[in-house]
Amino acid sequence: MSFTTDQNGYYGNYGGAYIPEMLHQNIQQLQDNYQEIISHPSFQKEYKTLLQDYAGRPSSLYFATRLSDKYGCKIYLKREDLNHTGSHKINNALGQILVAKHMGKKRIIAETGAGQHGVATATVCALMDLECVVYMGALDVKRQSPNVARMKMLGAKVVTAHSGSQTLKDATNEAIRDWINNPEDTYYLIGSVVGPHPYPDMVAKFQSIISEELQEQLMDKEATTDPHRILACIGGGSNAAGIFYHYLDNKKVQLIAAEAAGKGIDSGESAATSILGRDGIIHGSKTLLMQTPDGQITEPYSISAGLDYPGIGPLHAHLIKEKRLDVYPITDIEALEAAMELTSLEGIIPALESAHALGILPKLESKKNEIIVISLSGRGDKDMEAYQKYFKYAKKHPHEDLEKSFLFVP
């Protein structure tokens, strides 16, 4: 079983490029050239130098002592939160901005959910002196306002998407429409392993630096490249793709993903795509997708703007289908609790997205003496409003089961 794309961009049954003809030239140009561009030694040299000197890589692999004690296993955190701009998104943004420059593009557009990809894109555009427009759903503009301010300070234009659920899906629609309207000078810098071929493969390749480093770092610390399990959160799935990448064919390593269960899988308010989704087409790619029986794409919900997406990358859909990836649905409350736990045990405030990955820990059985690596994809500064609301309420109502609370709305 292969976990890489075929020449048409399919992972098994998933992927491909289901795009309107208006996008054909741009996508074709990328498809024909991306492999050659990114594998060229001079590209790799420039990219690796930027990752090291600008983004601050390698990101550390931190042995979380107190967290490990609590769960009776060896827990390592891959600290993508320590990268410049505060998440793994910079890995991909740096790679793609070099591709865009190579192709002579002058204007960069991007979509963003939590704002982490938007900030990363605005950052690399400032660095490369390129015009930057970021599309962001109206709801996300509100709930991730620190990142909106950062993007603006970095010189990006932030365009609010008012359609649909006003979240990541709608921001992506608007970015694609912008690209249709500006086919000549514009490069679409997608932030996750979604969209038409070649984006899922290209973004996964740029994020694969995470597992490349992990193998070496773990060898240093544990004299093995292989942990027993790797945990990561999935919205579109780019940090997961990155930390899984070099382990995809290594069946000894169990791959586990957290998806956003929002207020519960059966609540009608979640983004648990692997459980609630069926095969369909979203943003130019065939994948698992939350939709009505009639094929309208469902408006998802999660407290985490970065996971609030009704699809997943085609690679992950394929991994799930082939039973290579186990998925745990994690609710808003479970994620909030996991974030508090990491903060109090290790002094690290995680992003709400990464908190979903941490939320898997209490659910794992028989993990004694295992090595578990968790992708700490981003830091939580942007989520302080949600966290404060939570711990204020939890302090006042110490005995209330928040999962069943009608009063607490995350």
Add this chain to the structure above:
Amino acid sequence: MKSITKILQSNNLLSIFLTAGFPTVERTIEILTEIEEYGVDFVELGMPFSDPLADGETIQQSSVTAIRNGMTLANYFEVLKIVREKTDLPIVYMGYLNQIMQYGAETFCKKCIELDIQNLIIPDLPIEVYEKEYKSLFEKHDLLISFLITPTTPEERIRKIDEMTTGFIYVVSSSSITGKKRKITKKQQKHYEKIKAMKLSKPTMIGFGIYNKETYEFACQYANGAIIGSEFIRYVAKENAAQFLTSLKA
């Protein structure tokens, strides 16, 4: 039953796009029943989709309303059943691929033929996927398909699209989503001229950015006809669609 292939052999064709279920299901049925009287040669009846990538705000908004009005693919065919009792107006199906996938492509084809839909437009079905996954199925059911070409489509690909098209070629007038109202530019005119000079083997219809008599007539010089979508929907919303259609042929 009127053969769309036959209609496409003439010139100055006027085609209208409307979203099924907008502003109401009843109004869609009325419009479809009456529209031929206004000189409309055929209609593209859009199946509303939650995430129409190629469409501008007007069609997006009409889709939101239509979905809210309960428009599903099953109801779309119910509407056609009622319409078919009153008119044999040629109707082209326009909709995104996901809904056909969910409905089941084979059932979808049978339903189309049963309700005299002869031609399909599926904007997010590229010729490559069509050739591999849908061509033999559509051919088996004698369903025609129209593909889009845009100002950025290279000549070689236009030839390939001409070869794959079985209905008409949808000439997208400018590099944009639907619904942009602008004067026709020199660049657009060049694009029209280029397409005309290529002497394609299939009929052509120009669409996107056609919004009044002037742009319609201009487009007709370079193709078999033109398609009006967003602007018609704006007039439907203002409840003076009839006046708009009359003005086109005045």
